Amino acid sequence: MEYLVASAIGILTVGGIYLVLRLRTFPVILGISLLTYAVNVFLFASGRLTIGAPPILRDVETYTDPLPQALVLTAIVISFGMTAVVVMVGLGAYLGSNDDHVDDQVEEDVT
Amino acid sequence: MMTVIGMYVTAVALIVGAIFVSVGAIGLIKFNDSLTRMHAPTKVGTVGVGALLLASIIHSWTTGEGSIHQTLIMAFLFVTAPISANFIAKVNIHQRSCETPPAPPQDETWATLDAPEEDRELTEPAS
Amino acid sequence: MSLFLIVALPFLGALLPGIMNSAGRQACAGVTFTFTLAAFVGLLSHAPTVLSGGVVQTGAEWLPALGLNFNLFLDPLGFFFAGLILGIGMLIIIYARYYLSRDDNMGEFFTYLLLFQGAMVGIVLSDNILLLLIFWELTSLSSFLLIGYWKHLPAGRQGARMALAVTGMGGLALIGGMLILGNIAGSYDLSVILQNRELIQDSPLYTTALILILLGCFTKSAQFPFHFWLPHAMAAPTPVSAYLHSATMVKAGIFLMARMWPVLSGTPEWFYIVTTAGLITMVLGAVIALFKHDLKALLAFSTVSHLGLITMLLGTGTAFGAMAATFHIMNHATFKCALFMSAGIIDHETKTRDIPSLGGLRFLMPITFVIATIAALSMAGIPFLNGFLSKEMMLEEMEHTYLFGPTWLVPALATFGSLFSAAYCFRFISHTFLGPRREPESYPAKPHDPGFGMWGPPGFLVVLVVVIGSAPFLVEPFVKLVTGAVLGNAAEVPDKYIKIWHGLVPALYMSIAAVVGGLIVLALFKPLLRAWEATPRPEAKVIFEAIIAGAVSLARGLTHPLHNGAFSRYAAIMIVTVIAAGYHAWSTGAVSAATRAVQEAGPVPIGGWLMLVAATLGMVFLHRNRLLSLILIGIVGLMVSVAFVFLSAPDLAMTQITVEVVTIILLLLALNFLPNRTPVESSPVRRTRDGVIAVVGGVAIGLLSLHYLLRDTVAPSISEFHLANSYKGGGGTNVVNVILVDFRGFDTYGEIIVLGIAALLIYALTETLLNGPVRARLLNRTPDQPRAGDMHPMMMVVLTRVILPVVIMVGFYIFLRGHNEPGGGFIAGLVVSIGVVMQYMASGFNWTSDRLRYPYHGVIGAGVLIAGLTGIGSWFVAKPFLTSDFTYVRIPPFQEFELATAALFDLGVFLAVVGAVMLSLESFSRLARRAHVKDSEHPMDIDPSRDDPAMMKGGA
Amino acid sequence: MSNAESLMNIALIVAFVVVVVAQIMCMIRLWIGPSTGDRILALDTMVINAIGLIVLLGIAQGFTIYFEASMIIAMLGFVSTVAYARFVLRGDIIE
């Protein structure tokens, strides 16, 4: 089980990083989303993995660690807001310049 | 006694559900035409999951806590499945990924093919 | 008068002229003069103490921890320099009053001048080397302003920048040197440092400190090889040249060498560096000066040469050398300042400083002629003028100085230097004033002697020249006093007398040789000039500009390619950095065996894993088809949700799946505007590079995660407390929810604020776009793909009508149950939002929002406020922010249920989420509204009941 | 444990395996397409099967608290299907 989760995190990260390094806003945003999945699972896994012991108090002894779940929930919602923002800003930039490259184009004078 | 019967019934429901679910998937893989493919999963699959839900209901009664709210899930599935199917069919018709339907008797065309004027000259989509 | 006040007066005065331009030139000059005079008087008030060998000291703490204190002290050396600065300052002020023309901003000029004056006085009175540094740099800054005073002259701007660059560099070196020195001596107070000659000279850091400090001195005093900036500073108005570049600022370096003489001099390093630099500067300056055609340039290089002379004398490290240096500082100040003023007069009257176009002025400007001639002869070293005395002392000192090469070399070079020195003095006189009489019209302007205001100051200085020159005994005690201050307790003041006639000593012959040689050189001037112009020489200005330009283009080459806005490279660099740092941390640590057992995985996790991997790889390889990659990320989200259920996190699963739906809707809304495909742009090499980075990063994270998964925390997690007290203290059995709304409610509070801000931001940007140039484009956008008919399909509409209420009810149910079962405000909020979005998708944006009663801004604001006020509510029961309370109530026919403040907080969360999600989506779809699409007045496009009369009774 | 129970467990495992295999088949269809309609269909089917999966988990672990999760998927899963479809049909999914 641990191997599956760890490798899943790794693979999500691979996909995320690769897409983040693309040249257009849309794939980069998707890459960031993949990274978000990776980090959420990573954060979730920091409470270790427990099967069939949800942290809903009942008459049993063992529960999985609830704290990382709360943290991940916060992270999910925050990253949703962030995604919405980056999509909007990227869209605004595209509509203005009709160009969805993330990199400034060379002809533009920078510095 | 009831428990044992319940378990048997549960097992049966599980197997039935499994069969239907697999049929849905097989249909999805097997058929070679976009529209034909739709038939299996949109309902055989749905019924399969329905059977699994039934299993869970029966199981809950056998274990004693007895719950019926799974029926809601079934209801949702059965209500929403036609809409999904309808939209997917529209997509196939729109993208010409199936044979174009015959014209309707009373009205001039089908809603999906009734494209706005400004789009008429746009090139046909690649499916 | 307090030393503080003496230093402060010029600075205080500096405030006035700048703001009283309107009061007139006379007033500006008057104020400036008054403040200087006041400071001068204040200085003289200490004369009795100082001249009787006493030292005035005062101090105030500023930055004690660093040893940077406002300590001042006045000893003969300081008194001497302060006197020079203020005394000559007053003459300059008078002179400048008449020199500057009407369209010069006089107030600005005098402000800068007083700033500079204050800084100089500060230098010479500082008892703390850090304080001295501050004044030191202030002189650089104020001279930058003074040199650039005529902003319209490119020469002025460049000269100012060159001066600032060179002296600034020296200043920075000086900072280093002084800090090291202070570090050695254990204090930054001069009075302490000067007591520690042995300690400092034995320190291994002595040489470093010495070199850094000398860098400061040499740049300031224009010593070889930093002599080049001074002539270019001559672009400044003549009063500035006369004041800064002859009498005062350039002497700051000399002053510092004199100040530090007791602790730094006397070592071979000091001797070789300082004497050599001085000697070279002296000779070089003299030679160059001879061939300059610009009066001020000639004087500038002569200054360089004389500063070299003084430096050389200090370098010898002998008491007599020091005395000669001190005496020459005094003399040089008098005659050189007079000369600059005369040059200024000539420039002012003839409107030219070009020597070849001058000559014969003695008939037209007799007074100026007399003044300039006397001063020049003094500089040439003619007896009965003060220049002669100090120069002869120099020659005598040189005569028994051995530096390198044969013993006669140094004396010879010294004589050679003075020879050229005499030569350019003679040239100054003859080529400007002598020669045949000429008509006034033959000059650019009709020359005549200026008013007393302009020739008075130099006249006064010339008087001094003669007096000192013919009656040296008048100043001798003072010179010895100052010399004593220079020597400190490092050496005894020599008892030699300063007199005109020492008998037939070698120095006399050397003097005679110099003067005679000077006359011969002047006679041979024309051929020499030709030879001089034939020889190639480096042009300092060109070299400097080239260096700066080179530096700039180097800087650009360094920064621009690196910061060309290539985000993908920025990201790559960042990721690689993180991986590298992480690896370094890992490789330098210790790792031991796993402590937790691996749980074996059944078919479900394996299957889920397979699909997750498939979807992720699919996104990597098929990402160019954007819609497909969106579908695939949907799969990823689905699988992660299922995984959360499997790993006992139902709340997460629900949040994930709902957020997933909303995110996909959002991305689809955006994709509608964006291209549907991503073109192939990056080269295979680059894709490989990215692939490698990605794989390395992924492997690293995977291994790290595995490492933690197989080990326990160092101590039991704090969440044990949450599990134990969730019900007792939080009144809920869903521990996750209790953590969210109670234990860590503050996080949640911040989180909904993040959501709210996101929505506001999106709304604000939409507004900006719709009110900007983009608007037109949006309104007349043509779809990038052919569209099907039937905007609002009947089946969807009908379904929505039934299911929307159900969704809302389910949302309500999830909200209520959240505290005890999976659910809560977030999920409820997202569920309800999706329900409303369903309505938007079914009947369209306009039709839906036209009928909507609730402004989303309000919903967000209300949500955040409710959450915040719930938190504040606990203040009224004297509890901290967000302290929860709960109770159980029973109202028949309902069974007992719980009332918790946490629920109120959760309501705030719910509202904020709904408002934020809806406002964002609404903003997106507002962008999509197009001009020619009219608002649909019907919920569905196709409705047979509309055109069927039989059906109409039921219709609305 | 009784053979009824063991039978049920076997049935449960069979069901698990079958559903997982079904999911993988859907995934294959999603990869190969060819038409967008096929891909959306595959996704829709996977969502429905995921509900089945969660239900099975509920049975296996003996919880009813997974109910909300599966209900939400059942209730809202089709929204994303419709959204994808609407995007293909109209470009603008909210107009």
Next chain:
Amino acid sequence: MRKAFRWLLPHPFLTLLLAVVWVILQNEVTAGMTVFGVILGIIIPWMTSIWWPDTPRGFLLGRMLEYCLIVLWDILVANVQVAWIVLTRSNASLRSCWVVVPLDLRQPEAITILAGTITLTPGTVTADLSNEGHSLLVHALDTDDPDAVRDQIKSRYEARLKEIFA
């Protein structure tokens, strides 16, 4: 009176439905929850009625239930058929085709129910509606006689719906 009722309960059947859903959600039948469900059943439609402006005329609940049972039965039976087809028949031997169903129904709710029924009962999928809404486009998985399919739909389902929504 009737107006007030209409204002309070814009969709009485929806209210009923919601109450039932609420009780099922609670997973237990108690008086309190039922009352609460009814209350919600009144409040929520009142909130959302802005989006359901044209109230349908009432329909015969009894006949509706009967219809549902028939449909359920058909679903079960026909699912087996389709499963059989899927497992046994080759792509080549499939005789799938379009079936056009002219509609006598006019009310959107009724048409939607019919379309849903068609899709749920295996072998047929409602693909589209004609642009004036007078016929349904149905895709049959495997039939040699499209007209038979059409007639069966009209007789078995549409006829009943006409009565229900009469």
Next chain:
Amino acid sequence: MSHWIILPVIMPAILAPFIVLAARYHIGIQRVLSVAGVLALVVLNLALAWQASDGSIALYQLGDWAAPFGIVVVGDRLSTMMILLTAVLALFVLLYAIGSGWDERGRHFHALYQFQLMGIMGAFLTGDLFNLFVFFEVLLIASYGLMIHAGGNARLRAGVQYVMFNLLGSTLFLFALGAIYAETGTLNMADLAERVQLIGPEETVGIRVAAVLLLLVFAIKAAVVPLHFWLPSSYAEAPAPVAALFAIMTKVGAYAIIRVYTLVFPPDVDVTAGLHGLWLLPAALISLGLGMVGVLAAKKLDRLVAFAVIGSMGMVMIAIAMFTPVSIAAALYYILHSTFAAAALFLITDLVRSSRGHLELQDAPPIAGAALVAGLFFVAAIAMTGLPPLSGFVGKLLILHAAFESPLVVWAFAVILSASLISVVGFARAGSTIFWKAQSIAPAEDSEPVPAPSVLSFVAVGGLVAMLIALTVFAGQVHEYTQEMAAELFAPEPYISTVLDTPGKLSEPKEGY
């Protein structure tokens, strides 16, 4: 139970939604509320700083839950000084935003501004790492909004990169937090400090990687090379008042490094020893060098200032990286100085832009109110380049003095001194081009006279400059205070005991383990 210490977070958090609700369409009311709020913050934070100045530590247990189980807010000398700095900066910047009319060029400026302040205050005050993350997100997302305020292509394009880079940063932060929690099972900084002590020498990789990831997160915020790339164009393109306010954002990173690496991973802890000694100080030196080289290279004034910010952060990080009480004291002084200096320069840049139309460092006609703007620029430039007599010079001396203890002392001296030379040359070029060369160029005929900036704008800039002068004049007192802070940071026992030994709801001290 005194609630003062939480107010700096709560006040803006209540004010902002109120503005959105009540004054959405009335810029006038928005301005009044916003200024009033910031003024209140200044007074409040002044009181809090004064309260903490005697070394007393204010603890606030949110939800009445004791640390480490709940979130606590802690006000010690350092955090209260930082919030005071923020409030004062915010006041002048806000005045400028109003005076220059920037706040009218887009929607929701004042709401976002208040939210921004809330985020910064929270980040400085919180004693919980995950809560720090949340406040980072608050201040970041608010900064996104402010950064793209008023729109425009260049700004939006820069905005995209700014947002994306920070999203990566936030992701990294979460990875770090996951690692921290996985290793220690806690999130409270004081508790972490104690649990790190429990880690044995046989198993150190976990905490080491966690610690270094955290450091990198903060290093990104502090714009340490090579993690600085987000800064130049976003600061250059951001609206001037926003860029000026951002001067404090890099300091948040610096603050976090100081806090975490003196409290949780102090230099004397073995398990995390030698994590950054190898690279942090060199990186800081490179940051300083690169920043000042960028100043020399800049073709536009706004880029020039942006690079100056990188350089000044390099200075701060040099001092921090030595991690001695002396160097931290110097760093804290320099933080105060560079915040005001950078802010002033950005605002002056805007004054130039508004009257000159563009910021290209090339010949252009004279500008309105040139003398005053030139004077302000000259003063601010002196401060930024560390020339005497202003605070920049004092700070430079302090850092150089502290460098004597460092093994890299020679490098520190070489880089710091030559960097200041380069920046002096760079600023001199820029200044003489913009303010002097202009004199030699006649204004174009068709150019209509641009109105001189409003008095309020000058008041705002003047206020910042006044702060710089005050920092110089009272350098002794300020530095004495920063020394006390540094001492407090290197002896964290009172902090830890205050946080962990205060009982809360249902918990006696140290319950749970």
